[in-house]
Amino acid sequence: MKVTTVTSVANKEEFLPSWNEGLAKEKIVKFVQTLTDRDSSFFVPERERIATFDLNGTLWIEKPNYIQMEFELQSIYKKALKNPKLQNIQPYKAVFENDKDYLYSMGSKDMMRALFNTHEGENESDYINEIRNYLKSTNHPKFEKPLIELVYLPMIELIEYLRTNAFKVYIVTGGDLGFTRAISEESFKIPPENVIGSFVKYNLTSKNGEARVIRGKILSLNGNEDKPGNIQLFIGRKPILSVGNSDSDIQMFNYTKSNKSKSLCLLLKHDDEKGEYSYNKRAKNVLNLVKKNKWTIISMKRDFKRIFAFEKSE
Amino acid sequence: MKVTTVTSVANKEEFLPSWNEGLAKEKIVKFVQTLTDRDSSFFVPERERIATFDLNGTLWIEKPNYIQMEFELQSIYKKALKNPKLQNIQPYKAVFENDKDYLYSMGSKDMMRALFNTHEGENESDYINEIRNYLKSTNHPKFEKPLIELVYLPMIELIEYLRTNAFKVYIVTGGDLGFTRAISEESFKIPPENVIGSFVKYNLTSKNGEARVIRGKILSLNGNEDKPGNIQLFIGRKPILSVGNSDSDIQMFNYTKSNKSKSLCLLLKHDDEKGEYSYNKRAKNVLNLVKKNKWTIISMKRDFKRIFAFEKSE
Numbered sequence: 001m002k003v004t005t006v007t008s009v010a011n012k013e014e015f016l017p018s019w020n021e022g023l024a025k026e027k028i029v030k031f032v033q034t035l036t037d038r039d040s041s042f043f044v045p046e047r048e049r050i051a052t053f054d055l056n057g058t059l060w061i062e063k064p065n066y067i068q069m070e071f072e073l074q075s076i077y078k079k080a081l082k083n084p085k086l087q088n089i090q091p092y093k094a095v096f097e098n099d100k101d102y103l104y105s106m107g108s109k110d111m112m113r114a115l116f117n118t119h120e121g122e123n124e125s126d127y128i129n130e131i132r133n134y135l136k137s138t139n140h141p142k143f144e145k146p147l148i149e150l151v152y153l154p155m156i157e158l159i160e161y162l163r164t165n166a167f168k169v170y171i172v173t174g175g176d177l178g179f180t181r182a183i184s185e186e187s188f189k190i191p192p193e194n195v196i197g198s199f200v201k202y203n204l205t206s207k208n209g210e211a212r213v214i215r216g217k218i219l220s221l222n223g224n225e226d227k228p229g230n231i232q233l234f235i236g237r238k239p240i241l242s243v244g245n246s247d248s249d250i251q252m253f254n255y256t257k258s259n260k261s262k263s264l265c266l267l268l269k270h271d272d273e274k275g276e277y278s279y280n281k282r283a284k285n286v287l288n289l290v291k292k293n294k295w296t297i298i299s300m301k302r303d304f305k306r307i308f309a310f311e312k313s314e
Numbered sequence: 315m316k317v318t319t320v321t322s323v324a325n326k327e328e329f330l331p332s333w334n335e336g337l338a339k340e341k342i343v344k345f346v347q348t349l350t351d352r353d354s355s356f357f358v359p360e361r362e363r364i365a366t367f368d369l370n371g372t373l374w375i376e377k378p379n380y381i382q383m384e385f386e387l388q389s390i391y392k393k394a395l396k397n398p399k400l401q402n403i404q405p406y407k408a409v410f411e412n413d414k415d416y417l418y419s420m421g422s423k424d425m426m427r428a429l430f431n432t433h434e435g436e437n438e439s440d441y442i443n444e445i446r447n448y449l450k451s452t453n454h455p456k457f458e459k460p461l462i463e464l465v466y467l468p469m470i471e472l473i474e475y476l477r478t479n480a481f482k483v484y485i486v487t488g489g490d491l492g493f494t495r496a497i498s499e500e501s502f503k504i505p506p507e508n509v510i511g512s513f514v515k516y517n518l519t520s521k522n523g524e525a526r527v528i529r530g531k532i533l534s535l536n537g538n539e540d541k542p543g544n545i546q547l548f549i550g551r552k553p554i555l556s557v558g559n560s561d562s563d564i565q566m567f568n569y570t571k572s573n574k575s576k577s578l579c580l581l582l583k584h585d586d587e588k589g590e591y592s593y594n595k596r597a598k599n600v601l602n603l604v605k606k607n608k609w610t611i612i613s614m615k616r617d618f619k620r621i622f623a624f625e626k627s628e
Binding site: 047124168177181191192193195199201202203204206210211212213216219220225226228229230232233234235236237251254255257258 | 361438482491495505506507509513515516517518520524525526527530533534539540542543544546547548549550551565568569571572
């Protein structure tokens with residue numbers, strides 16, 4: 001394999017400034033240089049340069065709890081407070097009474113359906129604006145910064161690097177598609193059409209003569225085995241690069257790996273207790289599969305120079 | 315309003331060569347020049363330049379019958395022939411016995427569901443390849459050319475013109491999303507991720523260790539009031555330009571019209587019996603709304619110099 005740097009690819013010093021030199025950065029840069037090199041047998045035309053990123057724990061913090069989960073809980077609580085009749089109806093009752101046992105006994109899929117369905121009838125723009133306000137006005141308990149700032153700077157740089165090399169970059173998350181659009185463009189410059197998530201049916205209505213869409217019931221969840229299905233639905237091509245951090249990304253990695261072109265799967269490892277958190281609770285299976293599948297680990301402790309933009313540059 | 319031609323916009327003589335000079339072409343060119351002009355108060359940033367095109371009767375021929383309908387009928391017939399047990403099960407029975415009364419008595423939504431669901435379990439790539447073969451090997455009864463050539467050349471030019479002006483161009487059709495992807499890229503240079511149609515749930519499976527997706531049951535139809543809902547789902551922005559030809563595009567036009575930016579809705583009128591067909595059976599309501607809403611009619615007879623690429627240039 002001949003690897004030459006093509007002129008359109010800026011050199012690696014200009015990109016990924018928050019990454020330490022090392023195996024992960026090296027793999028990424030070599031992969032991108034190879035597939036963008038017209039003389040390489042691994043050249044991939046621009047239209048097939050699809051990259052898919054998980055959201056929670058991959059692009060932003062997911063501890064001590066998923067950010068959307070926290071949003072939903074406070075949103076449901078506020079609704080139950082305002083409308084006491086709801087206090088006897090699930091899932092409002094459980095949230096109002098802080099009955100976590102009930103919620104978790106539903107199983108994660110039914111719980112997500114129940115939580116996401118509480119926005120039925122809401123105008124999608126209002127929903128998105130409410131989330132933006134929440135993310136800007138709510139501080140993270142550990143870092144004491146607004147949640148919107150808890151995005152991983154090296155991942156923003158990676159997305160930018162891929163885009164510079166004509167990748168189409170998508171978010172593929174188990175969270176709600178509309179929720180994710182509240183931050184995708186502002187934080188990652190990912191346009192709304194490049195967001196894939198759990199989704200509701202959107203219903204047409206009109207207000208003061210203006211056509212608008214409101215949220216209906218949940219139509220598709222987007223975790224685990226549903227990620228490849230929804231990648232087919234929204235993109236219609238297999239990714240050549242995927243980034244994730246948990247067991248729910250295994251199927252997306254396998255799907256990416258089955259691409260006829262050379263592919264790269266990157267697993268973010270949360271191993272920096274001081275800089276973020278150290279945990280692998282939902283990542284044990286995927287970690288076991290890394291070696292056999294030649295997936296690449298990104299260690300937050302080893303590979304990231306800085307995790308968040310608000311940290312002082314060294 | 316000041317309208318100046320910006321240098322990045324090629325002048326109108328180079329574009330739309332199969333269009334006659336006249337009101338429709340003039341409206342289109344003026345609209346595009348205005349919204350791409352940074353000095354205009356109607357300037358629209360690139361990310362918001364969303365154009366949505368209906369497919370059947372807007373981008374290609376839909377007479378004497380919808381092309382996908384013909385494909386489904388022959389596909390179902392072949393399956394029933396191969397597997398006689400199916401001959402007693404609907405919708406195979408009705409198709410096998412050419413019982414059109416039964417099919418139409420289902421209502422168009424249930425008929426579409428029944429037809430599209432006959433592909434449940436099929437690998438999506440195989441399904442798409444089968445359609446491509448069908449479109450290349452089946453001649454149109456009137457024009458005696460392969461169906462794949464029955465696309466409207468002026469519409470290809472319009473899509474190209476919009477793309478040159480940084481529009482993101484989408485197909486938004488009542489037909490199946492996978493079916494449409496079989497021609498969208500080849501005929502219109504519209505990539506698979508820019509196709510919105512009726513869609514099934516895609517299920518993950520594997521064959522010889524290769525991860526792949528197969529078709530499940532229909533999850534969403536995409537006609538009439540569902541077009542704006544699915545535009546929100548797939549794009550997340552309102553279009554500023556929509557093109558259609560029938561009553562099932564009314565809601566998409568209204569949605570486009572409700573964009574805060576200046577918008578343009580184009581209604582293709584089939585009024586050229588010699589060049590194509592002359593009919594307005596499914597377009598009576600939308601035609602009545604044109605004047606009040608200031609939508610623009612494209613007359614195939616008056617505005618198109620050539621309809622199909624296989625016609626000799628004058």
